Amino acid sequence: MSLTLLDIESIANLSYLAIDKNQIYDILxxxxxxxxxxxxxKNIDTTNIEPLYYPISLIQEKILFLRKDITIKNNxxxxxxxxxxxxxxxxxxxxxKIF
Incomplete structure (x- = not known):
């Protein structure tokens, strides 16, 4: 799928956006x-890749090295x-007082 200049102008008109004619090619x-x-x-083959149900736990295990929470007693x-x-x-x- 690709858009044309007419599509960009139509989307801008529907969105009530004023787009400068000089910028329209860059936006396109x-x-x-x-x-x-x-x-x-979409074309990447993911047939042998297991889905991640909780990607945050994977990130924490492999990337983030967090310190353990330690309670300081008798401070x-x-x-x-x-x-x-x-x-x-x-x-x-x-x-x-400030005021």
Whole structure:
């Protein structure tokens, strides 16, 4: 399937898009390139390839190396952050008004 200039103009008219006459050839080429890519993908032989039902798990196993979640026990972060704050009231950080 490929489109013609008349097809592009018709689609633009139906979509209420104003396309510059200088750009219409570039748009036509890009759309036809997309159609040819789709056509070439359809021609790929996939008879011996098992379908992926959950491709995310495959990506995580082969590409993403995530660290394990580790719970840190007995941390003192709360006190450390409270000590860094300039003003604290009832364990809340007090910030100056902007407005």
């Amino acid at each position: 080429k890009k759309i036809n390139d997309i159609f040819s890519l789709i056509k070439s993908i 003192n972060y709360f006190k450390n952050y409270q000590n860094l704050a300039p003003i604290i009231h009832d364990s809340l950080y007090i910030v100056p």
